[in-house]
Amino acid sequence: MGRFVIAVLPGDGIGPEVTAEAVRVLEAVGRRFGHTFEFHEALIGGAAIDATGSPLPPETLERCRRSDAILLGAVGGPKWDDPTAPVRPEQGLLGLRKAFDLFANLRPVRVFPALVGATPLKERVVRGVDLLFVRELTGGLYFGPRQEAGPDGEEAYDTMRYTRWEIERVVRLAARLARGRRKQLTSVDKANVLAASRLWRRVTEEVVRREFPDLALEHVLVDAFAMHLIRRPAAFDVVVTENMFGDILTDEASVLAGSMGMLPSASLGESPPGLFEPVHGSAPDIAGRNLANPIGAILSAALMLRYAFSLEAEARAVEQAVEAILEAGYRTRDIADGETCIVGTREMGEAIAQRILH
Amino acid sequence: MGRFVIAVLPGDGIGPEVTAEAVRVLEAVGRRFGHTFEFHEALIGGAAIDATGSPLPPETLERCRRSDAILLGAVGGPKWDDPTAPVRPEQGLLGLRKAFDLFANLRPVRVFPALVGATPLKERVVRGVDLLFVRELTGGLYFGPRQEAGPDGEEAYDTMRYTRWEIERVVRLAARLARGRRKQLTSVDKANVLAASRLWRRVTEEVVRREFPDLALEHVLVDAFAMHLIRRPAAFDVVVTENMFGDILTDEASVLAGSMGMLPSASLGESPPGLFEPVHGSAPDIAGRNLANPIGAILSAALMLRYAFSLEAEARAVEQAVEAILEAGYRTRDIADGETCIVGTREMGEAIAQRILH
Numbered sequence: 001m002g003r004f005v006i007a008v009l010p011g012d013g014i015g016p017e018v019t020a021e022a023v024r025v026l027e028a029v030g031r032r033f034g035h036t037f038e039f040h041e042a043l044i045g046g047a048a049i050d051a052t053g054s055p056l057p058p059e060t061l062e063r064c065r066r067s068d069a070i071l072l073g074a075v076g077g078p079k080w081d082d083p084t085a086p087v088r089p090e091q092g093l094l095g096l097r098k099a100f101d102l103f104a105n106l107r108p109v110r111v112f113p114a115l116v117g118a119t120p121l122k123e124r125v126v127r128g129v130d131l132l133f134v135r136e137l138t139g140g141l142y143f144g145p146r147q148e149a150g151p152d153g154e155e156a157y158d159t160m161r162y163t164r165w166e167i168e169r170v171v172r173l174a175a176r177l178a179r180g181r182r183k184q185l186t187s188v189d190k191a192n193v194l195a196a197s198r199l200w201r202r203v204t205e206e207v208v209r210r211e212f213p214d215l216a217l218e219h220v221l222v223d224a225f226a227m228h229l230i231r232r233p234a235a236f237d238v239v240v241t242e243n244m245f246g247d248i249l250t251d252e253a254s255v256l257a258g259s260m261g262m263l264p265s266a267s268l269g270e271s272p273p274g275l276f277e278p279v280h281g282s283a284p285d286i287a288g289r290n291l292a293n294p295i296g297a298i299l300s301a302a303l304m305l306r307y308a309f310s311l312e313a314e315a316r317a318v319e320q321a322v323e324a325i326l327e328a329g330y331r332t333r334d335i336a337d338g339e340t341c342i343v344g345t346r347e348m349g350e351a352i353a354q355r356i357l358h
Numbered sequence: 359m360g361r362f363v364i365a366v367l368p369g370d371g372i373g374p375e376v377t378a379e380a381v382r383v384l385e386a387v388g389r390r391f392g393h394t395f396e397f398h399e400a401l402i403g404g405a406a407i408d409a410t411g412s413p414l415p416p417e418t419l420e421r422c423r424r425s426d427a428i429l430l431g432a433v434g435g436p437k438w439d440d441p442t443a444p445v446r447p448e449q450g451l452l453g454l455r456k457a458f459d460l461f462a463n464l465r466p467v468r469v470f471p472a473l474v475g476a477t478p479l480k481e482r483v484v485r486g487v488d489l490l491f492v493r494e495l496t497g498g499l500y501f502g503p504r505q506e507a508g509p510d511g512e513e514a515y516d517t518m519r520y521t522r523w524e525i526e527r528v529v530r531l532a533a534r535l536a537r538g539r540r541k542q543l544t545s546v547d548k549a550n551v552l553a554a555s556r557l558w559r560r561v562t563e564e565v566v567r568r569e570f571p572d573l574a575l576e577h578v579l580v581d582a583f584a585m586h587l588i589r590r591p592a593a594f595d596v597v598v599t600e601n602m603f604g605d606i607l608t609d610e611a612s613v614l615a616g617s618m619g620m621l622p623s624a625s626l627g628e629s630p631p632g633l634f635e636p637v638h639g640s641a642p643d644i645a646g647r648n649l650a651n652p653i654g655a656i657l658s659a660a661l662m663l664r665y666a667f668s669l670e671a672e673a674r675a676v677e678q679a680v681e682a683i684l685e686a687g688y689r690t691r692d693i694a695d696g697e698t699c700i701v702g703t704r705e706m707g708e709a710i711a712q713r714i715l716h
């Protein structure tokens with residue numbers, strides 16, 4: 001039976017509430033399957049700025065370095081909301097991605113049958129949707145050379161830069177995942193305009209044709225994909241794309257799942273620790289009120305079990321517990337729709353944990 | 359009564375079919391309101407590459423320069439589909455935007471009552487949607503310094519660069535349009551990550567607070583906006599954003615209107631000629647088969663009447679004819695849904711032109 005060390009970075013807003021439920025669920029998994037999870041909390045984001053002046057203090061980095069995986073809540077909030085301030089909560093998250101070279105961000109978007117009615121889309125459109133986005137996470141506009149506008153604010157730029165090697169590694173990872181699923185890989189770019197996208201398309205084509213000839217590969221332009229994602233989401237399986245496009249498209253895809261609060265993510269590098277966090281933000285408007293949906297965080301814990309600890313049966317147990325609790329009618333406010341039982345963050349976490357134990 | 363010279367650039371795929379219907383409708387407007395429109399065809403895109411080797415031949419540029427407005431169909435197709443080729447159809451379009459400094463791309467997204475059932479979204483979500491996107495069109499990643507990957511393909515980049523002046527002029531134009539509508543302006547950026555977006559946000563804030571204090575201005579991050587656009591599209595009015603974000607978001611928004619085939623656009627500079635074209639592409643799969651929806655092109659002609667010729671009543675007449683014909687049940691294949699009358703490209707154009715005349 002395993003022993004795993006997990007750094008818990010609750011962060012800001014609803015972060016502490018949802019990570020607490022993910023921890024609760026991991027403890028239930030430990031009890032049921034006989035594993036030991038050791039949790040160590042550390043500061044990040046706005047909370048870290050307030051306490052230390054830095055959004056990613058050295059102690060936090062050190063704590064993560066000594067862990068097998070990182071569980072993160074969310075960062076940011078109105079208190080630190082000036083996007084032009086020199087020190088910002090998001091820098092904590094971006095710093096973590098860079099420090100551990102977390103180049104691949106996995107964002108599964110699965111539509112639970114119980115929630116097909118909870119979306120702005122018609123049921124026939126979302127039924128059966130099961131997508132896996134693989135977003136490149138340490139390159140492109142996020143980390144390329146940039147120039148802030150000076151005090152007179154005359155000009156600023158960011159650079160979307162990619163090297164062959166950066167593209168190869170994330171495409172390989174996506175292709176391996178596609179192999180274990182429906183063997184269908186969609187690469188999204190803007191090759192009709194961008195030089196970085198032309199390189200992206202060429203390298204993707206080469207890697208997949210050479211190393212994964214069993215996969216069906218298609219290239220779709222990002223603008224067209226943003227449309228198809230809503231028109232016919234069930235047509236896609238694994239979708240690989242660069243950092244900025246992935247940021248936009250995965251938030252867009254959240255409408256399919258009924259709520260951003262449902263979506264988990266895993267950010268992986270060549271070696272541990274990986275970072276596991278819900279896709280949603282810190283939602284300051286509902287923070288501290290037991291209203292947040294903890295399922296994104298709980299499903300992120302499932303991804304941790306699967307990708308960080310190779311505990312597939314345990315990951316499935318969590319995912320099945322979530323599915324069963326949704327079937328039973330439990331809903332947080334964001335996914336409530338008609339005759340269901342509206343519960344709080346804690347009650348949802350407890351129900352899922354109980355389900356795992358029994 | 360006016361006399362207007364229009365350069366018609368049919369381009370590729372369904373381009374010639376849909377521009378023919380827009381011309382038919384303009385002729386009907388001319389007859390009804392007593393204007394003279396003089397049309398001159400010229401080559402662009404793949405058709406121009408085949409004929410001259412260049413996607414934007416000098417004669418085409420010259421023809422446009424001597425016109426009051428440009429009507430364009432679409433460019434591109436499988437024949438020229440290698441995005442890594444040195445000469446590509448899209449360069450014709452991008453070249454035109456740059457040559458006439460068409461910095462503001464207006465993309466209205468209006469949901470016609472007759473089509474609320476034709477979208478993947480629930481009726482309550484799309485009913486009453488009436489958005490106007492203003493996309494910056496000559497800056498950012500599209501035109502910033504770039505480096506193509508060399509033959510060994512090791513590295514490539516594009517630059518998202520904005521100057522204060524580029525932001526000011528497009529925001530001003532958007533704010534003026536917002537003033538004539540619901541006085542609500544949404545600016546979309548990624549200021550929590552990008553330096554260019556931080557400048558965008560700061561300049562937008564300054565221009566609107568100083569020159570348009572009567573407008574309600576909100577800033578939304580591009581990832582969140584991609585979600586809200588589907589969840590609550592009726593909450594927005596005028597949306598201004600940079601080039602690449604605008605490209606993605608306006609294609610995404612097309613799902614609200616039932617089909618990309620419904621959407622028009624106007625690209626405007628400081629002085630004529632402006633460029634008017636449907637948002638859809640060349641749709642090679644249905645080209646030459648009388649299947650394309652000409653409404654995007656016809657509504658682009660309406661935008662030409664409004665923005666290039668200041669013929670507001672004439673523009674309205676076209677828009678009302680489109681609405682009436684949709685109410686009467688006419689549908690091209692892309693918007694057909696249930697008991698309606700499926701017609702071809704020509705029949706749709708004729709019906710709308712007839713409606714204007716009677």
Ligand SMILES: CC(C)[C@H](C(=O)O)[C@@H](O)C(=O)O
Nearest residue numbers: 090093094247279550551581
């Ligand atoms: C908070 C922000 C920097 C971050 C990003 O843009 O990557 C977030 O939107 C995400 O998708 O994880």
Ligand SMILES: CC(C)[C@H](C(=O)O)[C@@H](O)C(=O)O
Nearest residue numbers: 192193223448451452605637
């Ligand atoms: C064809 C292409 C270059 C163009 C763009 O990206 O601007 C198109 O997608 C558009 O939106 O007009």
